[in-house]
Amino acid sequence: MSLRIIRPGLLTTVQDRGRYGLQHLGVVPCGPMDPVALELANALVGNRSGEAALELTVLGPEIEFESAALVALCGAHFDATLAGRALPLNRPVLVEKSSSLRSGRALVGSRAYLAVAGGIQTPPVLGSRSTYLPAKFGGLEGRQIRAGDRLPLVPDAEGLAQQRFSNLNVTRKNPSGVKTVAWSAPALTLPEREPIVIHAMEGRHHAHFDAAAQRAFFEATWKVSPDSNRMGFRLLGPALARIEPVEILSEPACLGTVQVPANGLPIALMADHQTTGGYPKIAEIAAADVPRLAQLAPGGAVRFARCSLEQAGELRRVLRQRLDSALRALAWEYTT
Amino acid sequence: MHDRRRGAKNRLKKLLKTLRLSPLGDGAVYAEFGDTLDLELNRSLQALAVALRARALPWIRDVVPALCGIALHFDPFHPELPAPVLEYCRALLEDCFDSAAKFEDSGRTVEVPVCYDVEFGLDLTEVSERTSFSIDEIIKRHVKTQHWVLMVGFSPGQPYIGGLDPGLAVPRRAAPRVRMPTGSVAIANAQTAVYPYETPGGWSIIGRTPLTVFDPARDPASLFAPGDRVRFIPVSRIEFEKLK
Numbered sequence: 001m002s003l004r005i006i007r008p009g010l011l012t013t014v015q016d017r018g019r020y021g022l023q024h025l026g027v028v029p030c031g032p033m034d035p036v037a038l039e040l041a042n043a044l045v046g047n048r049s050g051e052a053a054l055e056l057t058v059l060g061p062e063i064e065f066e067s068a069a070l071v072a073l074c075g076a077h078f079d080a081t082l083a084g085r086a087l088p089l090n091r092p093v094l095v096e097k098s099s100s101l102r103s104g105r106a107l108v109g110s111r112a113y114l115a116v117a118g119g120i121q122t123p124p125v126l127g128s129r130s131t132y133l134p135a136k137f138g139g140l141e142g143r144q145i146r147a148g149d150r151l152p153l154v155p156d157a158e159g160l161a162q163q164r165f166s167n168l169n170v171t172r173k174n175p176s177g178v179k180t181v182a183w184s185a186p187a188l189t190l191p192e193r194e195p196i197v198i199h200a201m202e203g204r205h206h207a208h209f210d211a212a213a214q215r216a217f218f219e220a221t222w223k224v225s226p227d228s229n230r231m232g233f234r235l236l237g238p239a240l241a242r243i244e245p246v247e248i249l250s251e252p253a254c255l256g257t258v259q260v261p262a263n264g265l266p267i268a269l270m271a272d273h274q275t276t277g278g279y280p281k282i283a284e285i286a287a288a289d290v291p292r293l294a295q296l297a298p299g300g301a302v303r304f305a306r307c308s309l310e311q312a313g314e315l316r317r318v319l320r321q322r323l324d325s326a327l328r329a330l331a332w333e334y335t336t
Numbered sequence: 337m338h339d340r341r342r343g344a345k346n347r348l349k350k351l352l353k354t355l356r357l358s359p360l361g362d363g364a365v366y367a368e369f370g371d372t373l374d375l376e377l378n379r380s381l382q383a384l385a386v387a388l389r390a391r392a393l394p395w396i397r398d399v400v401p402a403l404c405g406i407a408l409h410f411d412p413f414h415p416e417l418p419a420p421v422l423e424y425c426r427a428l429l430e431d432c433f434d435s436a437a438k439f440e441d442s443g444r445t446v447e448v449p450v451c452y453d454v455e456f457g458l459d460l461t462e463v464s465e466r467t468s469f470s471i472d473e474i475i476k477r478h479v480k481t482q483h484w485v486l487m488v489g490f491s492p493g494q495p496y497i498g499g500l501d502p503g504l505a506v507p508r509r510a511a512p513r514v515r516m517p518t519g520s521v522a523i524a525n526a527q528t529a530v531y532p533y534e535t536p537g538g539w540s541i542i543g544r545t546p547l548t549v550f551d552p553a554r555d556p557a558s559l560f561a562p563g564d565r566v567r568f569i570p571v572s573r574i575e576f577e578k579l580k
Contacts, residue, residue, distance in 0.1 A: 023398035023409060024385070025558040026492045026550075125552045135492045135533065137552045204358055204366070249373060250489065250496065252400045252407035254360045276402060276489030284361030287412040312362035313419065320413055 009061035014139035017050030019128035033294035037075030041115035044072035051119030060103025070161035076109030118154030195301035203281030239264030256285035368405035382563035443563035456544035493550025512538035
């Protein structure tokens with residue numbers, strides 16, 4: 001039972017919850033750029049949270065299903081079709097054997113997760129199926145997927161699909177003929193009108209920057225450079241100058257750290273970032289806002305709003321509440 | 337033995353006085369003990385990191401010892417995440433100091449065969465000019481001292497190793513190499529690094545190890561862990577090929 005890749009898309013990788021507990025050995029967690037969308041995608045097909053799914057980036061893949069499967073595409077609004085008919089997003093969809101799912105461009109947002117009931121079963125490496133592109137391990141041979149790849153599913157993916165779908169309350173026949181439900185999960189991380197506003201706290205080295213740079217970071221509108229990737233989003237805008245160039249001893253870096261290399265242009269560290277670094281940290285993005293930043297496509301515009309540690313906690317509480325209520329509703333659909 | 341334990345306790349007590357905590361966003365806290373590289377300090381904080389990891393707190397994902405401090409990475413959405421987390425981490429660290437002494441020097445000794453031939457030691461001649469030591473003297477000095485893994489980072493398994501003979505402390509090269517060959521043993525300032533992957537780098541290459549530094553399919557995956565002692569063992573070109 002597997003998925004066959006006809007066209008790979010721009011950057012499609014296998015990602016699960018991530019690889020934790022190894023950062024002291026230089027291994028970063030990787031995992032989904034937008035963990036909120038992955039969690040919803042898994043819940044939509046009745047999976048445990050953290051199962052491996054495909055992360056689609058900007059331009060999606062074309063996939064042939066060698067067996068029937070229950071899938072959900074969640075996150076960015078991809079222009080996608082299933083056997084030639086529009087694929088409803090953020091819903092569980094029963095895919096018939098030998099049909100093909102074609103995803104085009106992301107119309108809103110830039111990353112979506114294609115979850116399959118039972119999860120994608122590439123072999124776990126160091127406790128996770130997440131693809132670690134810089135060190136080339138995890139996922140499918142440590143790389144992005146290519147045309148001709150086969151992604152293994154659980155042996156009974158077909159039975160699981162039928163069983164889970166029959167448990168769902170399908171009250172209304174979809175006129176398009178696609179086997180799905182009448183409800184959908186909410187999109188919690190899609191970018192609103194640009195520039196999107198992302199909350200950030202002052203970083204450890206904020207005071208190393210001159211007054212103009214400190215102001216500019218929170219006032220300028222930044223553009224996501226086309227050089228951005230899963231390691232980091234390079235931001236284009238005014239160059240940020242330091243008062244004096246002091247050498248900083250290499251120290252741990254985090255998801256959401258905004259560091260400024262010598263050229264003065266900030267880099268926001270994303271899922272595949274390095275575990276340590278010696279560039280000064282001007283800011284740290286609030287954990288609740290990292291998934292929304294991850295949804296910004298190259299060329300997208302962002303502004304940073306200063307927030308406190310307490311406000312960041314409040315943002316997390318609100319996001320967790322919204323996600324939990326969506327997950328509760330989905331769990332209810334699967335149990336009734 | 338008793339004296340050594342007491343020495344470790346005293347070192348840790350001294351360390352506690354210099355503790356400075358700062359948030360790394362709302363997903364991690366950095367416990368910093370000064371901002372200059374100090375081998376004794378690093379040894380103590382390695383012990384502290386082991387003690388912290390031994391707590392296995394469900395909301396802490398990673399305990400990352402660095403050159404002068406320890407990062408605690410947590411799951412910011414974990415239901416058991418204490419608030420305010422900074423105060424809690426301070427209490428946790430203070431609490432761990434008591435148990436940390438017994439972990440000092442708990443690391444393994446890693447023996448690293450290195451072929452110091454100029455074929456691999458691409459910058460040996462340059463280092464020789466800078467230090468006015470002969471190549472043989474450079475090798476002798478690199479092998480002689482006691483080395484420690486201060487931190488692993490940048491790439492999976494890449495060690496930052498302290499304990500370099502002060503006479504070998506050369507600055508980073510002005511023009512970094514685009515590719516440091518895999519297995520390169522390189523020095524800069526007071527440290528040695530071993531490159532697990534072919535990456536760019538500005539350190540001076542003095543040799544190469546035939547060992548695989550990081551292999552996710554091996555157990556343990558990483559040849560080096562923070563706190564390990566390191567012994568560099570010079571090997572000939574022929575031995576290098578045999579060990580590969």
